[in-house]
Amino acid sequence: QKEVEQNSGPLSVPEGAIASLNCTYSDRGSQSFFWYRQYSGKSPELIMSIYSNGDKEDGRFTAQLNKASQYVSLLIRDSQPSDSATYLCAVIGSNTGKLIFGQGTTLQVKP
Amino acid sequence: KAGVTQTPRYLIKTRGQQVTLSCSPISGHRSVSWYQQTPGQGLQFLFEYFSETQRNKGNFPGRFSGRQFSNSRSEMNVSTLELGDSALYLCASSLTSNTEAFFGQGTRLTVV
Numbered sequence: 001q002k003e004v005e006q007n008s009g010p011l012s013v014p015e016g017a018i019a020s021l022n023c024t025y026s027d028r029g030s031q032s033f034f035w036y037r038q039y040s041g042k043s044p045e046l047i048m049s050i051y052s053n054g055d056k057e058d059g060r061f062t063a064q065l066n067k068a069s070q071y072v073s074l075l076i077r078d079s080q081p082s083d084s085a086t087y088l089c090a091v092i093g094s095n096t097g098k099l100i101f102g103q104g105t106t107l108q109v110k111p
Numbered sequence: 112k113a114g115v116t117q118t119p120r121y122l123i124k125t126r127g128q129q130v131t132l133s134c135s136p137i138s139g140h141r142s143v144s145w146y147q148q149t150p151g152q153g154l155q156f157l158f159e160y161f162s163e164t165q166r167n168k169g170n171f172p173g174r175f176s177g178r179q180f181s182n183s184r185s186e187m188n189v190s191t192l193e194l195g196d197s198a199l200y201l202c203a204s205s206l207t208s209n210t211e212a213f214f215g216q217g218t219r220l221t222v223v
Contacts, residue, residue, distance in 0.1 A: 032209055043201055043214040044154070088154065090212075097208045098167045099144060101154040 001026050004091050006102035014110055019076040021087050021105050026070070029094030033065055035074045036088040038104065044088055048074060079109045113138065115204050115215035123221045129190040132218045136183050136204030142166075143185040144212060145177060148199040157200075160185055161208055189220075197222045 005024050013019045021035075032051055036044035050056045050063040050072065062075040072091075076083055086104040093100060116135040124130050136143050144167075145157040156169035160179035177187040183204075189196055199219050203212040 034211065036214075043199075043217045046211055046213060049211050092209055096167055098156050098159065098169070099203070099212055100156060101146075103153040 002102075003027065003093070003100045004089055004102035006087075006089050006105045008103055008105060010106040010108050012108045012110060013079050015079060015081060017079050017109075019079045019083065019107055019109070021074040021076075021089075021107065023072045023074075023089030023102055024070055025072070025089075025091045027091065027093050027095075028067075028070060030091045031094065032092040033063070033072045034090040034099075035061075035063060035072075036090060036101075037083075038086045038088060040085075076107075079107075081109050081111050083107060084109050115202060115213055117200075117202050117215035117218050119218060120216060121219045121221075123223060124192050126192055126194060126222055128192050129188060130192060130220060131186055131188045132200055132202075132220075134185045134187075134202030134204075134215060136185070136202075137213060140204040140206050140213075141183055142205045142208050142210075142212075143179055143183065144203045144205075145185070145187050146201045146203065147171075148201055148217075149197075154201070157187065159208065166208060192222045194222050196220065 035048040038044045048063040060077045064073045088104045089102040142161045144159040159167040179185045199217045201217045202215045205212040
């Protein structure tokens with residue numbers, strides 16, 4: 001079982017729709033979770049961090065965390081073509097302290 | 112506030128050579144992590160340094176090594192380069208090990 005799992009996609013949504021990106025993790029003791037956005041040919045950019053169960057909103061982005069289900073998600077409201085990128089879920093291991101990434105989900109927002 | 116700076120941005124090396132990559136973290140950040148990114152494997156953790164000490168190491172051969180200096184700048188070295196080492200090498204800095212990490216622009220290494 002991979003430490004952090006994401007559906008590779010591509011996830012295709014029309015402009016203005018809500019994009020929902022999901023991630024599961026194996027380390028039940030993990031406490032820190034992050035979402036990064038990576039445009040083709042660029043380095044990952046941190047867009048959200050979440051540490052507590054529930055929702056955290058920042059502009060058009062909402063991160064959701066459910067530690068009991070070991071599940072993290074990212075919702076992007078009013079999706080724009082500029083949101084088209086690969087979204088990486090990352091988790092800090094409880095014993096190792098390592099920041100481990102999923103394979104990423106490619107999002108395509110169609111005008 | 113300056114971001115994470117990686118040098119060089121691009122490198123072409125021949126099999127068997129060695130290479131050194133450099134990373135200057137955000138001012139005040141003491142943790143530096145290195146990652147290898149390839150299309151097939153995604154972002155793979157190489158190692159993490161905090162206050163000049165290696166705290167974590169990924170599953171890479173001993174040809175991959177690193178160090179951190181007293182000013183938190185870090186270098187990673189790859190010896191006896193192989194074709195499969197061609198990748199984007201990314202450095203990320205954070206205040207401490209368990210806080211948000213910010214990436215540099217990366218070094219694109221091509222081994223021919």
